[in-house]
Amino acid sequence: xxxxxxxxxxxxxxxxxxxxxxxxxxxxxxxxxxxxxxxxxxxxxxxxxxxxxxxxxxxxxxxxxxxxxxxxxxxxxxxxxxxxxxxxxxxxxxxxxxxxxxxxxxxxx
Amino acid sequence: xxxxxxxxxxxxxxxxxxxxxxxxxxxxxxxxxxxxxxxxxxxxxxxxxxxxxxxxxxxxxxxxxxxxxxxxxxxxxxxxxxxxxxxxxxxxxxxxxxxxxxxxxxxxxxxxxxxxxxxxxxxxxxxxxxxxxxxxxxxxxxxxxxxxxxxxxxxxxxxxxxxxxxxxxxxxxxxxxxxxxxxxxxxxxxxxxxxxxxxxxxxxxxxxxxxx
Numbered sequence: 001x002x003x004x005x006x007x008x009x010x011x012x013x014x015x016x017x018x019x020x021x022x023x024x025x026x027x028x029x030x031x032x033x034x035x036x037x038x039x040x041x042x043x044x045x046x047x048x049x050x051x052x053x054x055x056x057x058x059x060x061x062x063x064x065x066x067x068x069x070x071x072x073x074x075x076x077x078x079x080x081x082x083x084x085x086x087x088x089x090x091x092x093x094x095x096x097x098x099x100x101x102x103x104x105x106x107x108x109x
Numbered sequence: 110x111x112x113x114x115x116x117x118x119x120x121x122x123x124x125x126x127x128x129x130x131x132x133x134x135x136x137x138x139x140x141x142x143x144x145x146x147x148x149x150x151x152x153x154x155x156x157x158x159x160x161x162x163x164x165x166x167x168x169x170x171x172x173x174x175x176x177x178x179x180x181x182x183x184x185x186x187x188x189x190x191x192x193x194x195x196x197x198x199x200x201x202x203x204x205x206x207x208x209x210x211x212x213x214x215x216x217x218x219x220x221x222x223x224x225x226x227x228x229x230x231x232x233x234x235x236x237x238x239x240x241x242x243x244x245x246x247x248x249x250x251x252x253x254x255x256x257x258x259x260x261x262x263x264x265x266x267x268x269x270x271x272x273x274x275x276x277x278x279x280x281x282x283x284x285x286x287x288x289x290x291x292x293x294x295x296x297x298x299x300x301x302x303x304x305x306x307x308x309x310x311x312x313x314x315x316x317x318x319x320x321x
């Protein structure tokens with residue numbers, strides 16, 4: 001696939017896997033997935049969501065008002081799920097191969 | 110509205126108005142939800158992040174507008190300027206120059222148009238640009254069709270020119286001399302402008318109604 005998927009984009013897609021989430025929900029899930037290493041800023045999150053929406057990987061999935069604040073939910077589209085699956089497998093393959101080589105070289109405990 | 114909410118709202122002005130209208134409330138909600146209790150001012154990283162994203166979006170929007178102008182409005186504008194130039198440079202000297210031309214006797218007779226054509230052309234171009242700037246999109250669109258009529262009229266003039274020139278042996282046409290040639294060139298520019306105008310998307314909407 002020609003589409004380049006950078007880390008924040010990958011994390012946003014992963015955060016939406018199998019579950020719709022609103023903006024702050026995505027930020028929290030990304031933080032959890034990255035073991036607290038990545039905390040997306042709101043501006044970056046919405047720029048990413050806009051782009052993914054444009055590419056047809058993410059779609060709005062309802063709105064609600066909580067404590068007088070508007071929450072808009074997002075979900076993966078079928079295309080988004082497929083893209084996330086492909087990218088996950090690609091990353092896993094690279095990781096597996098890297099670990100195998102490290103083991104062969106005796107560099108991994 | 111809390112102080113923090115108010116300050117976040119002000120921060121969101123970094124985004125273009127249309128985007129703020131569409132997403133502002135949602136982004137504000139996300140910012141507030143992510144703020145630790147007791148926070149009174151937006152964090153520096155959010156200020157930087159939203160400033161950057163808003164700036165990017167404004168630039169993208171500006172580029173989009175520019176492209177739209179070049180593809181559409183500019184075509185009509187070019188057509189309007191050129192048509193107006195043709196009108197003034199062709200017809201104004203016609204009325205003014207015969208007095209000039211009548212003074213010329215001899216082998217070379219100057220057509221009404223050619224006398225002072227160069228000077229008139231520069232004046233006409235300046236006037237046309239000034240006037241076109243004030244024209245609405247509908248008038249500019251009208252100028253497009255007018256440009257086509259002018260081009261046809263130019264050919265007619267060219268064909269009938271010997272009859273229009275002052276008497277004499279000189280057989281030169283109306284399309285003679287620098288000014289007149291520039292006038293004809295303007296007609297062609299008007300035509301190109303019209304083509305540009307016609308080629309842009311949504312032309313029917315713009316020619317029948319005002320542009321948003």
